[in-house]
Amino acid sequence: MKHLNSTAMVLAGTLLAINVSALEASNTPVPTHTDSTSALSAFNPAVSAIVDMYFYHEDSEEGLSHMKEEIAGFGGHGHDDEHDHDHGGKENGFNLNHIELTFSAEVDNYFKALANVAISEDGVEIEEAWAETTGLPWGFQAKAGKFFSNFGYINAQHAHAWDFSDQPLIYELSLGSHGLNDKGVQLSWLAPTPVYLLFGAEIFQGDNERMYVQEEADELPENDGPRLGVGWVKLAPFQFEKSELQLGLFGASGSHQEIHEEGGGTNYFDGVNWFAGADAVYKFDSGKAYGQGDAVVQAEYFYRNKDLDQEGGDEEVSGAQDGYYIQGTYGILPRWRTGLRWEQVGLTNEETEENVTEEFGKSWRASAMLDFRPSEFSQVRFQVSNGDYDLGDEGVENVWEAFVQLTFSIGAHGAHNF
Amino acid sequence: MFKKTGMLWLGLAATAASYAGKLNVVTTTSDLASITEVVAGDLAKVSSICSGNQDPHHLQARPKYVMMARKADLWIRIGMELEIGWEMPVIDSSRNRKIRPGSPGHLDTSKNIKKRAIPDANQLSRAMGDVHAQGNPHYLIDPENAKQVAGEIAERLGELDPKNAETYQENAAAFSSKIDEKMVGWKSAMAELDGKSVVTYHKSWLYFCEQFGVHIAIELEPKPGIPPSPKHLTRVIQTVAAEDIKIILQEPWYSTKAAQRVADKTGVRIVTAPTYTGSDPEAGDYIALIDLIVKRLTE
Numbered sequence: 001m002k003h004l005n006s007t008a009m010v011l012a013g014t015l016l017a018i019n020v021s022a023l024e025a026s027n028t029p030v031p032t033h034t035d036s037t038s039a040l041s042a043f044n045p046a047v048s049a050i051v052d053m054y055f056y057h058e059d060s061e062e063g064l065s066h067m068k069e070e071i072a073g074f075g076g077h078g079h080d081d082e083h084d085h086d087h088g089g090k091e092n093g094f095n096l097n098h099i100e101l102t103f104s105a106e107v108d109n110y111f112k113a114l115a116n117v118a119i120s121e122d123g124v125e126i127e128e129a130w131a132e133t134t135g136l137p138w139g140f141q142a143k144a145g146k147f148f149s150n151f152g153y154i155n156a157q158h159a160h161a162w163d164f165s166d167q168p169l170i171y172e173l174s175l176g177s178h179g180l181n182d183k184g185v186q187l188s189w190l191a192p193t194p195v196y197l198l199f200g201a202e203i204f205q206g207d208n209e210r211m212y213v214q215e216e217a218d219e220l221p222e223n224d225g226p227r228l229g230v231g232w233v234k235l236a237p238f239q240f241e242k243s244e245l246q247l248g249l250f251g252a253s254g255s256h257q258e259i260h261e262e263g264g265g266t267n268y269f270d271g272v273n274w275f276a277g278a279d280a281v282y283k284f285d286s287g288k289a290y291g292q293g294d295a296v297v298q299a300e301y302f303y304r305n306k307d308l309d310q311e312g313g314d315e316e317v318s319g320a321q322d323g324y325y326i327q328g329t330y331g332i333l334p335r336w337r338t339g340l341r342w343e344q345v346g347l348t349n350e351e352t353e354e355n356v357t358e359e360f361g362k363s364w365r366a367s368a369m370l371d372f373r374p375s376e377f378s379q380v381r382f383q384v385s386n387g388d389y390d391l392g393d394e395g396v397e398n399v400w401e402a403f404v405q406l407t408f409s410i411g412a413h414g415a416h417n418f
Numbered sequence: 419m420f421k422k423t424g425m426l427w428l429g430l431a432a433t434a435a436s437y438a439g440k441l442n443v444v445t446t447t448s449d450l451a452s453i454t455e456v457v458a459g460d461l462a463k464v465s466s467i468c469s470g471n472q473d474p475h476h477l478q479a480r481p482k483y484v485m486m487a488r489k490a491d492l493w494i495r496i497g498m499e500l501e502i503g504w505e506m507p508v509i510d511s512s513r514n515r516k517i518r519p520g521s522p523g524h525l526d527t528s529k530n531i532k533k534r535a536i537p538d539a540n541q542l543s544r545a546m547g548d549v550h551a552q553g554n555p556h557y558l559i560d561p562e563n564a565k566q567v568a569g570e571i572a573e574r575l576g577e578l579d580p581k582n583a584e585t586y587q588e589n590a591a592a593f594s595s596k597i598d599e600k601m602v603g604w605k606s607a608m609a610e611l612d613g614k615s616v617v618t619y620h621k622s623w624l625y626f627c628e629q630f631g632v633h634i635a636i637e638l639e640p641k642p643g644i645p646p647s648p649k650h651l652t653r654v655i656q657t658v659a660a661e662d663i664k665i666i667l668q669e670p671w672y673s674t675k676a677a678q679r680v681a682d683k684t685g686v687r688i689v690t691a692p693t694y695t696g697s698d699p700e701a702g703d704y705i706a707l708i709d710l711i712v713k714r715l716t717e
Binding site: 112132134135136137139140141190195196234236239240241244246283285287288289290291292334335374375376377410413414415416417418 | 469471472473476477478479480481482484485488499502503504505506507510511512513515518544547548643644645671672673
């Protein structure tokens, strides 16, 4: 009897299910591969636009972005390359960072490509435009075009992906507001080891607004590109279920020129700028919904060294600076994160000119942020920073900064690397 | 020194290569891994990116996953954009061309699934919350769909490893008959809920509830991916009272706070049950998972 009952039940259930599905089928269009919208979108690139804006206030007298040009050891020879849009030049009040338009797709069986165009009120700039191989054997991958160097951790991230509203001081002061973003090629190799071990080598044209400058002057040689080489290695030694630690080492060397106008005379210098450093990232995935309990800790150390010779003279200019940052974020509530960042620059800070070595002091900054992500496509962030900036002869100035940042993305759903 | 380490790495690589006789299958979710294990038996090494305790919507690409993907002969995904936030960075970084979408080593098991809750293309907007244009991707929680998926996996394994194709087909068929057998018990246990209404946290129970004739009156999330708001909970409480609902069903990774608020007002019972294998000691494989859901709902 019981058996009969359940059989009847199964039969009734099946009939019901068939009925329901028949009803469902009559109401809902089921997209097939011949459906024009889905078939087309499969061949069209994924398109997204990211809008990033903020309200900013700082309390320095002469303007913090101007002060950053004067920081002892890091400024002085600032070359105001006319950059179409400058993330660094923040004005008190409302700022529209830029709109990032991204197009990406598989090119064919061999390449995938991405183009990222940054549009600001001042114009248009190509932030990224590259193609990458998808089918090289033995763990190799090659990339060519204009792209962010993958050295360290934060350099390869777009501004909207940072955990704080501004980039670490050492990056901004050494490489400028775009970081190391240049035209060139990259070859990377995922070693066949039981732990994650990735090696990368990059050759760039060598155009950077701060560390790799080629001046236009008849007195200076025209150095042919490519003029900059970068190498890095990343290691993820453990394979925990909920967390991951990645460690990295990096180094780079390239051609650099400076023009010094001092005491009525103009001196021209040409030589080599190199940097090296280390990075570490730890991420914890709590498994809870909406990012609650997730944590990220990251730190990077950056050391740079300059060696320049005078053109048409026998003077030498050399210098060395360094800096680091350490930051952490934590998901305090569903969709809410808080973060702290501590950074210093100029622990090593010296410059030698005409055989006279000058030692400069260090600067520091501390930041706290709170952000809220209503969905994966929008974010509101509040950030406060306070720092002491060593301006050499002008002394040390303390500056407070505050951000209210709004970021939203429309279009394709993004996917992010570690 | 460098030479020595190099030799050591080569040695390790050679050891790894000696396991190469077996197919290496990586699935995105643990329920897919469980079904694949049944279909492949001893003929493949199966691992899952997502453990049962992680929400596959919100995983982040990690070196660990890259290492898993690097050695895979076959990558199996749920599809329908469930893994959209992390799948391609993992596959790209793995440099494993065998498992790129469109290759024989990449299987999307949603292909022949009868998809539910496909949003109207004319009204589709992100304002609808975390909706998937191709429909609700939580189809594998319906045992009938698991049979279909087992068949697809067997077929693909057979293409990659033709000499064992028959074994895969037999295993899948055995899995299907096992499901049919178990279905009788599940249906009779679930009969008490047939035609009744429940509340779920996220729209992840749609296929399961449809299979067993259970009506989902409302979700705790106002929209998919948006946590419960006080205003929406008031609506839920009204719905629970009006429709005399007895159960709120939710996955273990969601907080029970919102459900508790509704329970305090209405006396509704909170049922926490996993949707993926491995998230509970009692849900060791796919059939045990369904057993556990049915048990939790009917105890």
